[in-house]
Amino acid sequence: MTEKIALTPATHTTPPAKFSHGVKKGNILQVAGQVGFLPAVEGQAPTPAGPTLREQTLQTLANVQAILEEGGASWDDAMMIRVYLTDVDHFAEMNEIYNAYFEEQGLKEAPSARTTVYVGLPKGLLIEIDALAVLS
Amino acid sequence: MTEKIALTPATHTTPPAKFSHGVKKGNILQVAGQVGFLPAVEGQAPTPAGPTLREQTLQTLANVQAILEEGGASWDDAMMIRVYLTDVDHFAEMNEIYNAYFEEQGLKEAPSARTTVYVGLPKGLLIEIDALAVLS
Amino acid sequence: MTEKIALTPATHTTPPAKFSHGVKKGNILQVAGQVGFLPAVEGQAPTPAGPTLREQTLQTLANVQAILEEGGASWDDAMMIRVYLTDVDHFAEMNEIYNAYFEEQGLKEAPSARTTVYVGLPKGLLIEIDALAVLS
Numbered sequence: 342m343t344e345k346i347a348l349t350p351a352t353h354t355t356p357p358a359k360f361s362h363g364v365k366k367g368n369i370l371q372v373a374g375q376v377g378f379l380p381a382v383e384g385q386a387p388t389p390a391g392p393t394l395r396e397q398t399l400q401t402l403a404n405v406q407a408i409l410e411e412g413g414a415s416w417d418d419a420m421m422i423r424v425y426l427t428d429v430d431h432f433a434e435m436n437e438i439y440n441a442y443f444e445e446q447g448l449k450e451a452p453s454a455r456t457t458v459y460v461g462l463p464k465g466l467l468i469e470i471d472a473l474a475v476l477s
Numbered sequence: 478m479t480e481k482i483a484l485t486p487a488t489h490t491t492p493p494a495k496f497s498h499g500v501k502k503g504n505i506l507q508v509a510g511q512v513g514f515l516p517a518v519e520g521q522a523p524t525p526a527g528p529t530l531r532e533q534t535l536q537t538l539a540n541v542q543a544i545l546e547e548g549g550a551s552w553d554d555a556m557m558i559r560v561y562l563t564d565v566d567h568f569a570e571m572n573e574i575y576n577a578y579f580e581e582q583g584l585k586e587a588p589s590a591r592t593t594v595y596v597g598l599p600k601g602l603l604i605e606i607d608a609l610a611v612l613s
Numbered sequence: 614m615t616e617k618i619a620l621t622p623a624t625h626t627t628p629p630a631k632f633s634h635g636v637k638k639g640n641i642l643q644v645a646g647q648v649g650f651l652p653a654v655e656g657q658a659p660t661p662a663g664p665t666l667r668e669q670t671l672q673t674l675a676n677v678q679a680i681l682e683e684g685g686a687s688w689d690d691a692m693m694i695r696v697y698l699t700d701v702d703h704f705a706e707m708n709e710i711y712n713a714y715f716e717e718q719g720l721k722e723a724p725s726a727r728t729t730v731y732v733g734l735p736k737g738l739l740i741e742i743d744a745l746a747v748l749s
Contacts, residue, residue: 479747480722481689481722482723483724492727493708494708494711494712494727495716495724496724497724497725500692500693500723500724502692505747507692507693507745508726509726509727510727510729559728596730596732597701597730598701598730598731599701599704600701605728607693609693609745
């Protein structure tokens with residue numbers, strides 16, 4: 342029996358429902374949809390970074406990364422990154438931010454696959470990202 | 478060679494195309510997008526539970542669960558649950574239903590990760606859910 | 614240590630950002646979101662097949678297949694196919710094309726699970742597809 346472990350970085354706000362920010366079972370790690378919430382402050386409602394797409398995107402990527410690391414993984418283990426944007430016009434800017442971010446990460450392996458689609462998100466949120474990782 | 482097995486609960490309507498309601502290969506189980514269709518009745522078109530979000534959500538969760546169980550899995554094995562809603566205003570109510578449902582399930586392990594986004598769905602459908610599970 | 618390998622068919626245009634068209638690690642293969650771009654021509658911007666849904670869908674499926682095959686997999690290994698359409702009215706026609714396509718593939722195993730949702734896509738694109746495969 343392989344145990345499923347919840348991954349809950351200390352910086353993260355409590356999920357708004359009965360789900361985990363991330364789970365790991367064997368060598369599979371799944372990160373739940375992350376948004377650009379700033380590190381949790383006790384007694385305060387979750388607040389997104391912002392208001393720019395850049396700020397939200399970088400905070401969202403940091404939130405995904407924190408969960409990967411909580412599970413002993415890194416971006417090098419990411420197999421699939423799903424990017425949800427609210428506006429097709431944000432695609433080029435998101436790609437710029439995404440590229441610069443991953444350049445800085447100094448990936449040692451092939452970059453993750455990715456799908457980007459345009460959906461609705463709760464008011465104030467411009468981007469949501471989730472990720473599937475396979476650990477070595 | 479590990480075989481890929483189709484998971485087709487007796488209660489399920491025939492998929493509208495050449496896909497399986499669920500598949501299992503080795504310890505990986507994938508549930509296709511489920512909607513709130515009531516148990517299939519021969520000779521009748523698929524009919525969603527309804528008309529409320531509550532009825533559709535509970536039926537959708539039951540449909541996902543039937544496929545997990547057909548593959549010898551349970552909600553405890555779920556790593557990722559993807560929730561597609563059509564209306565941001567349904568988020569709070571869906572969470573309430575979702576939480577109560579999973580309280581009742583008596584999960585023994587960490588709850589699954591989850592992503593919720595807002596998309597279009599065929600007329601009459603308010604929610605769609607799919608799931609990835611890793612068996613122990 | 615299991616290596617993560619980028620899957621880059623020769624026919625594919627360069628991704629618009631730092632991601633791989635597909636990655637494989639151990640027995641898990643993930644195909645990034647593919648659209649109906651025709652085989653890459655050096656010095657030309659990516660051009661979608663079209664303008665019909667049929668042409669784009671078949672090209673998109675061919676692009677997914679090329680990545681599966683680059684990783685030594687086939688449609689028989691596909692566990693989950695995610696179809697993103699822009700218009701609910703395209704569902705029936707997409708299913709017809711999808712069914713005929715997979716009939717021709719002569720699948721030896723259970724067809725993949727599938728989720729179809731309706732989202733926004735960049736101008737001119739009617740369909741996007743990604744896939745998760747588990748190799749035998």
